[in-house]
Amino acid sequence: MSEPEELMRAGATLPRRVIGTGTMAGLGLLLLWLVIDKPPEAVIWQVFLIVFGAGALWLAQIMWRATGRQLILTDAALEDSSGAVLVRVENVEKVDRSMFAMKPSNGFLVLLKEPQPRAWQPGLWWRSGRRVAIGGVTAARDTKPMADALSMLVMRHRGELPDMSDLMGTADDETPKDDTRKEEAPGDGAPKDDGHADDSSGDGGRKD
Structure with missing residues (x-):
């Protein structure tokens, strides 16, 4: 694995x-x-x-x-730098960062399918039952893209989004193959020279 x-x-x-x-x-x-x-x-x-x-x-x-720890998002789970697993992708029901969500400052809320043990890291994250709140003293420029990425991982796990490897494989299959064409040599369509030059001075033009 x-x-x-x-x-x-x-x-x-x-x-x-x-x-x-x-x-x-x-x-x-x-x-x-x-x-x-x-x-x-x-x-x-x-x-x-x-x-x-x-x-x-x-x-x-x-x-x-x-707050000395860091939040780490992988393609399987959201963890912190101590190794504690906050939430696994397959257990996520919804990622909510709306204005009315009960979330920390500059953070987001994750609703789980199955409840998990309570845990609390002040200023970084807390978990109670089916709710996991991320944020506190973190910057919004970091947590906002993390929430969006987690939402996309959940959608991909449900089959609502294709895998990136599948997309790349499909793109390769649909790429048209280049037809090998024989290029015409320059001058193939030009008229051939018969080797006879026009005689500008005819016989009638000579003077005795």
Whole structure:
């Protein structure tokens, strides 16, 4: 069995990673600073700020590691660079990147035929049941063509699109063969010279 062919990759650029994780880390530090600088009188609110502040810092470091991965689309599945398989082509029901789809920023949503285990890589992708959401801190210029390519792979798997190898084979079969024609030598149609030159000075033109 041949190895799957890699078609394209998508990932988060360094500025997007810094902005995304920096925002989350900044929120965590702000909540913890409020507890230290101006703690609420009620203990429950102090616990609330501490828990959510620590949770935001924990989520920021997970997001930094997750966004260091890349999304890899092959002709068989959509994976990430760690080897985790997000979705296989034969299990895709629909690829949705419409405005009203519940998808991350600059991403798209994949509906599956069969539910898969839950997984989450903050800022890159998440999966819950029959839904797989791609995107977050990724760039739209990378995820949009990836969604289109995945849609074409699904259509080809269903038989709605022919395989590229089949198209190439059909094109070769329909190519007309060149007829070998004997070229006429230059001058074949020209009148032949009988070797007799016209005598411009006739006998009557001589003077005795």
